[in-house]
Amino acid sequence: MMGTSPKVDLWLGGAGASVPFPLLSSGKVRDVYELDARHLLFVTSDRISAFDVVMREGVAHKGRVLTAISAWWFERTRDIVENHLVSARVEDVPGLDPSLRESLRGRVLVVRRARPSSVEWVVRGHMAGSGWKEYSRSGSICGVPLPPGLQPAARLPQPILTPTTKEAAHDVPIDEREARARVGDAFYDAAKSAALRLFGRGGEVLAREGIVLADTKFEFGECDGRVMLIDEMLTPDSSRFWDARHVVEGTSPPSWDKQILRDWLEQQPWNKEPPPPVVDPAILERVSARYLELCVKLTGQAPEGAIA
Ligand SMILES: Nc1ncnc2c1ncn2[C@@H]1O[C@H](COP(=O)(O)OP(=O)(O)OP(=O)(O)O)[C@@H](O)[C@H]1O
Ligand SMILES: [Mg+2]
Incomplete structure (x- = not known):
């Protein structure tokens, strides 16, 4: 063996992949398989999207990075709320042949199956994206009033929950009343409190690394009568991460992970x-x-x- 060149095995997944379980859904980045009635298998591919379009090429290590980051947070936030992670070990996925097991190593999460709520739990700590658009029109976001004069990238007086509906195409912002009507008061209160605490924890940890957590999206579901954090967690795919050195009020700071690709695409x-x-x-x-x-x-x- 030469042992010098890094091993890069891209995984693009999707409908043609040879994973021996029923494929329930294939999103822009992840494929979800049914392991059994109570468990799902998430496989995060190296696919990358920009401007909502999935590129043909993969990004080496991306799927493994996203998987590792989600799993890392899941393990470290169980004191705040129960989550769906059962195992991130490929050995805990039954019935994989050895070569498939190596391809999937580091990309898989075995999770408890839940009933996802019909709300996406977006938390914002800074002014950006669709939140900024809504604020500049109405002075509020999802019915949450904000002080006048905030600029793009400004830190909000405190993090706020700005829920949306969960749609196949484009999620629609909703206010607290609508969110409560969709999930019920008990679920709403539990999910809101967990989302804000998770955001606080995430923001603190990332800040120590020089990263600003501008906003993020959580998903919660119901499992055995309890509220459970599901999906992915505090990854750059579900969040807006900014390099703290480049956060200037009045500008739209570059995205930690995708700016290089977006800038390049803008020139094509x-x-x-x-x-x-x-x-x-x-x-x-x-x-x-x-x-x-x-x-x-x-x-x-x-x-x-x-192997980095
Ligand atoms: N523990 C769970 N039990 C049941 N469903 C879950 C669980 N965790 C996540 N889900 C659901 O699995 C799906 C994952 O889909 P995924 O994020 O890959 O694609 P998408 O949301 O359809 O599209 P996009 O690529 O835009 O994110 C979501 O609908 C999510 O609500
Ligand atoms: Mg999704």
Whole structure:
């Protein structure tokens, strides 16, 4: 064995992948399989999307980084709320042949199956994205009033919950009344309190690494009559992470993970509809390095199965 060149085994997953379980859904990045009546298997691929379009190419290590980050937070926030993680060990997935097991190592989460609520639990600590658009029109976000004069990227007086509906295409912002009507008061109160505490914890931990958690989305479901945190957690796919050094009020700070790709795409003759352009391998490598850097900063190591 040479042992010098890094091992990079891209996993693009999707409907054609040889995973021996029923594929329940395939999102932009993750594939969800049914393990049994009470358990799902999440496989996070190396697919990357920008402007809501999935690129043809994968980003090395991305799926493993996202998996490692989610699992890391799940393990460290059980004191706040119960979550769906059962195991991140590929050995705990039954019936995989040895080569598939190595391909999936570091990309899988075995989770408890829950009944997802029809609300996405968005928490915002800074002014950005659709929140900024709504605030600049109405002075509030999802019915939460905010002081006048806030600029893009400004830190909010305190983190706020700004729920949306959960739609296949575009989620719609809703206010507290509508969210309560969808999930019931007890579920709403439990999920809101957990979401705000998780955001607080996440923001503190990331700040120590020089990263600003601008906003994030949690999902909660019902499992055995209890409120359970599900889906992914505090990853750069479900959150807006900013490099603290580049947060300037009045600007739209670059995204920690995707800015390199977005900037490059903006320079291409492309209308942001599929099919996307062929992405320059040097760009993919730089994006990959960003993900690895984030994983090491946060969890202290490269993800399992990836040789950095
Ligand atoms: N423990 C769980 N039990 C049941 N469903 C879950 C659980 N955790 C997450 N889910 C659901 O699994 C789905 C994961 O889908 P995924 O995020 O991969 O794609 P998507 O949300 O359809 O699209 P996108 O690529 O835009 O995120 C979501 O609908 C989520 O609500
Ligand atoms: Mg999703």
